[in-house]
Amino acid sequence: MLDKELRSMIGQVKDGRMDRRAFIKRMAAVGLTAPLANQILALGGVAMAEGPSTYKPTKRGGGGALKLLWWQGPTLLNPHFATGTKDQDGSRLFYEPLACWDPDGNMKLVLASEIPSIQNGLLAADGKSVTWKLKPGVKWHDGKPFTADDIVFTWEYIIDPATAAITVATYRDITVEKVDDLTVRITFKKPTPFWADAFVGAPNTIIPKHLFADYKGSKSREAPTNLSPVGTGPYKFVEFKPGDLVRGQLNPDYHMPNRPYFDTVEMKGGGDAVSAARAVIQTGEYDFGWNIQVEDDVLLRLEKGGKGKTIYAVGGDTEFIALNFTDPNTEVDGEKSSMKTKHPLFSDPAVRKALSLLIDRESVKKAIYGRAGRTTANFLNGPEKFVSKNTSWEFSIEKASKILDDAGWKPGADGIREKDGKKLKLLYQTSINGPRQKTQAIVKQACQKAGIDVELKSVVASVFFSSDVANPDTYAKFYADIEMFQIPLSQPDPSQHMRRFLSTNVATKENKWQGTNFPRWINKDYDAAIEAAESEMDPLKRAEHYIKANDLMYQDTVFIPVQHRLKVEAAANNLRPIISGWANETDNLHDWYREE
Amino acid sequence: MSQYVLRRLLIAIPSLLGISVVLFVVLALAPGDPFSELATNPNVPPEVQAALRAKFGLDDPIHLRYLHWLNAMLHGDWGFSFVSRMNVDTLILQRLPATLYVIGSAQILALLIAIPVGVYAATKPYSLFDQIANTLAFVGFSLPTFFTGILFILIFSVTLDWLPFVYTTDIKATGIHWVLEMIRQAIMPVAVLGLFQAASMTRFVRSAMLDVIRLDYVTTARAKGLGQATVIVKHVMRNAMIPVVTLIALQMPAVFGGAIVTEQIFRIPGIGSLLISSILSNDTPVVMAVTFVFACLVVLFNLIADVLYGWLDPRISLR
Numbered sequence: 001m002l003d004k005e006l007r008s009m010i011g012q013v014k015d016g017r018m019d020r021r022a023f024i025k026r027m028a029a030v031g032l033t034a035p036l037a038n039q040i041l042a043l044g045g046v047a048m049a050e051g052p053s054t055y056k057p058t059k060r061g062g063g064g065a066l067k068l069l070w071w072q073g074p075t076l077l078n079p080h081f082a083t084g085t086k087d088q089d090g091s092r093l094f095y096e097p098l099a100c101w102d103p104d105g106n107m108k109l110v111l112a113s114e115i116p117s118i119q120n121g122l123l124a125a126d127g128k129s130v131t132w133k134l135k136p137g138v139k140w141h142d143g144k145p146f147t148a149d150d151i152v153f154t155w156e157y158i159i160d161p162a163t164a165a166i167t168v169a170t171y172r173d174i175t176v177e178k179v180d181d182l183t184v185r186i187t188f189k190k191p192t193p194f195w196a197d198a199f200v201g202a203p204n205t206i207i208p209k210h211l212f213a214d215y216k217g218s219k220s221r222e223a224p225t226n227l228s229p230v231g232t233g234p235y236k237f238v239e240f241k242p243g244d245l246v247r248g249q250l251n252p253d254y255h256m257p258n259r260p261y262f263d264t265v266e267m268k269g270g271g272d273a274v275s276a277a278r279a280v281i282q283t284g285e286y287d288f289g290w291n292i293q294v295e296d297d298v299l300l301r302l303e304k305g306g307k308g309k310t311i312y313a314v315g316g317d318t319e320f321i322a323l324n325f326t327d328p329n330t331e332v333d334g335e336k337s338s339m340k341t342k343h344p345l346f347s348d349p350a351v352r353k354a355l356s357l358l359i360d361r362e363s364v365k366k367a368i369y370g371r372a373g374r375t376t377a378n379f380l381n382g383p384e385k386f387v388s389k390n391t392s393w394e395f396s397i398e399k400a401s402k403i404l405d406d407a408g409w410k411p412g413a414d415g416i417r418e419k420d421g422k423k424l425k426l427l428y429q430t431s432i433n434g435p436r437q438k439t440q441a442i443v444k445q446a447c448q449k450a451g452i453d454v455e456l457k458s459v460v461a462s463v464f465f466s467s468d469v470a471n472p473d474t475y476a477k478f479y480a481d482i483e484m485f486q487i488p489l490s491q492p493d494p495s496q497h498m499r500r501f502l503s504t505n506v507a508t509k510e511n512k513w514q515g516t517n518f519p520r521w522i523n524k525d526y527d528a529a530i531e532a533a534e535s536e537m538d539p540l541k542r543a544e545h546y547i548k549a550n551d552l553m554y555q556d557t558v559f560i561p562v563q564h565r566l567k568v569e570a571a572a573n574n575l576r577p578i579i580s581g582w583a584n585e586t587d588n589l590h591d592w593y594r595e596e
Numbered sequence: 597m598s599q600y601v602l603r604r605l606l607i608a609i610p611s612l613l614g615i616s617v618v619l620f621v622v623l624a625l626a627p628g629d630p631f632s633e634l635a636t637n638p639n640v641p642p643e644v645q646a647a648l649r650a651k652f653g654l655d656d657p658i659h660l661r662y663l664h665w666l667n668a669m670l671h672g673d674w675g676f677s678f679v680s681r682m683n684v685d686t687l688i689l690q691r692l693p694a695t696l697y698v699i700g701s702a703q704i705l706a707l708l709i710a711i712p713v714g715v716y717a718a719t720k721p722y723s724l725f726d727q728i729a730n731t732l733a734f735v736g737f738s739l740p741t742f743f744t745g746i747l748f749i750l751i752f753s754v755t756l757d758w759l760p761f762v763y764t765t766d767i768k769a770t771g772i773h774w775v776l777e778m779i780r781q782a783i784m785p786v787a788v789l790g791l792f793q794a795a796s797m798t799r800f801v802r803s804a805m806l807d808v809i810r811l812d813y814v815t816t817a818r819a820k821g822l823g824q825a826t827v828i829v830k831h832v833m834r835n836a837m838i839p840v841v842t843l844i845a846l847q848m849p850a851v852f853g854g855a856i857v858t859e860q861i862f863r864i865p866g867i868g869s870l871l872i873s874s875i876l877s878n879d880t881p882v883v884m885a886v887t888f889v890f891a892c893l894v895v896l897f898n899l900i901a902d903v904l905y906g907w908l909d910p911r912i913s914l915r
């Protein structure tokens with residue numbers, strides 16, 4: 001059904017009867033991200049248009065210094081070793097990908113000269129290969145020419161297991177070959193609707209072969225270029241002090257006309273988010289502050305009569321509560337939350353359903369996230385206009401109580417519901433983080449009113465997110481009934497996200513809890529849908545499978561989305577930064593300028 | 597004398613070894629690992645994390661890792677940062693100038709305030725000056741630096757807009773402007789730290805002076821007809837300074853260690869902020885190196901204090 005509908009919609013876009021934006025909006029309504037929708041259009045034969053440019057300056061340079069404040073400064077400058085987005089952000093000042101994403105999820109060309117599409121013959125109709133044409137005349141900062149060899153080398157560098165590149169997942173199933181000096185072809189093992197992943201965006205920038213060739217594999221950590229990058233970007237490397245400062249200066253040979261606008265760029269690290277907001281918004285010492293996770297009240301106060309403002313970018317980051325489908329309190333073969341157990345309370349769907357009615361998302365938004373949050377019923381979220389209307393959420397203590405009453409969970413003498421001697425008591429864990437603890441309090445209060453006793457637990461983030469096998473408090477072990485956090489949507493495609501929850505990926509003692517399915521939710525239909533999606537030749541049918549998978553998760557209440565979180569940045573009033581929710585903050589840095 | 601120093605240095609070896617074992621074991625047992633941030637990224641396969649752990653030797657047993665570290669340290673290799681992928685000594689040397697400049701200036705400021713004020717207050721105990729100095733000293737060390745730091749920022753940066761509150765290491769000016777800018781940006785952190793140190797030190801100097809000033813030989817010196825200044829500076833201060841020297845010597849390692857809170861507030865790229873960010877990201881080699889340097893400095897300055905005693909008071913013989 002959806003398949004047919006999609007086909008006719010693509011036909012309408014082709015004939016010009018339907019607006020491109022409207023198509024993306026419809027796609028997003030069924031849970032697809034804007035960049036993916038654009039790529040489906042490309043596969044359907046509608047060429048992807050490059051996003052519009054808002055860049056005004058008419059000459060290169062003359063913009064003075066651009067002062068960026070990253071309260072967690074980059075600690076290394078090799079994008080393929082980045083331990084966090086901060087390192088990708090720092091590397092992106094110097095290194096470049098083939099293309100990047102604009103705020104609407106449109107592709108913008110950087111080192112490529114043409115957006116691949118079926119019309120121009122660069123994209124294979126079966127989605128099994130894509131050819132990229134490179135811009136001619138691009139030079140590395142040391143004057144050597146940039147060619148297809150560099151791209152092939154970057155791929156070889158990453159897939160060498162001894163290099164231990166963090167980007168390896170994107171590259172290990174593809175083959176990259178040189179067609180000529182300015183053309184590369186990427187071949188996929190399977191039809192790949194999300195073909196614009198390798199070499200696209202800040203995490204996937206290209207490194208120079210002539211400087212890294214001797215430092216591939218086990219010698220990778222000795223490369224001097226790890227600390228003094230030589231790229232193709234708008235700024236040339238000047239100085240790097242890990243955690244403190246990255247400095248660059250205008251690249252006079254930059255390949256884009258009239259860019260960059262600023263003469264120098266400086267990225268200062270250290271401190272905390274509140275004082276970063278103050279230095280940008282209130283005193284104007286800095287032009288741009290990254291990731292301003294500060295309470296909205298504080299930001300509103302700083303903005304009054306200040307020199308800067310906050311800006312928001314819509315992406316796909318969702319804060320959620322995950323439910324444990326195994327029993328965290330019973331030990332089987334030295335393993336808690338073992339697959340051999342069933343959760344004593346959540347095995348009753350009524351309890352899960354009731355719990356989802358007890359999360360007061362509106363209050364969480366009002367009291368905690370303010371302008372930086374949106375209420376949602378979806379696990380996957382897109383730009384505001386595009387958010388799904390198919391799913392819905394509700395906060396109702398009465399309805400939750402009724403569902404529990406009907407299912408036979410009756411309040412005991414202490415007001416806590418029980419059934420067959422099992423009490424409705426939940427352990428609710430999350431990482432230590434102001435907004436998360438406040439959310440916990442809001443949820444606990446509502447649950448109490450409905451006769452569910454909730455015990456709160458918070459774990460230091462460095463432990464909660466660690467892979468430490470010996471530690472019982474990691475999110476992957478999930479020795480609690482429910483847990484709350486956020487998995488960043490690191491690429492604008494749901495496949496990586498959805499793969500996590502296959503029943504073969506369950507986190508167990510056997511795989512040292514490296515399995516990605518931490519709720520330990522098993523659903524054959526889900527597995528079938530994901531498998532079908534991954535071996536599906538037709539991108540439209542693939543989309544349909546993902547939507548089905550998404551619905552299964554929603555029906556089973558595996559996750560209760562708490563808040564769709566937006567990126568929050570601080571910028572000087574006259575700065576014109578381009579921030580996309582689908583990309584790193586510095587991904588569009590070449591287009592930044594200052595309004596005179 | 598030289599024999600004494602040599603013997604003390606030899607005694608220091610086992611104690612430093614003991615310290616290093618304790619530090620290493622505590623750090624190895626601490627929860628979390630440096631690659632934890634990768635865990636939430638669905639795009640990073642768990643094998644990469646495992647490969648990185650293996651690459652940096654995190655999966656070896658503790659005693660092997662310790663011996664490995666000790667061997668490297670003896671060869672002058674301070675280790676390799678997991679997070680920055682560079683040598684730890686380079687990382688520390690990068691941070692040292694800012695720390696020495698800011699924290700060193702704060703210590704000098706503290707001494708410049710504490711010694712004259714403490715000495716003068718002791719010569720006129722319970723006078724109006726003494727009362728005021730005492731009150732201010734109490735206020736000074738009752739207010740923590742994270743409070744005064746933010747207060748200074750609100751007054752001098754936000755309201756008055758006189759001073760910057762983000763410390764930068766790459767000031768664009770040259771010559772005299774560079775010097776002026778360096779001073780300008782250091783005023784607030786130096787004042788915050790210096791005044792806090794000065795407060796407790798003033799109290800200390802005052803009480804040390806009071807202990808000595810009542811002794812008979814001071815009365816004798818006065819009876820000989822020596823002037824007040826000579827009595828105070830030559831007779832009283834020299835003796836009163838012995839405990840003060842101990843205090844200062846023991847505080848010297850802190851000068852190198854930086855002031856974690858103050859460095860964080862003003863974004864001073866010093867050792868203290870390196871330590872805290874390394875702890876937060878579980879970068880054990882860096883934490884190990886920095887804390888071990890502290891331990892060495894504490895041992896060293898204890899020795900220096902002892903040697904200084906002999907010079908200040910010839911009656912103390914070092915054997």
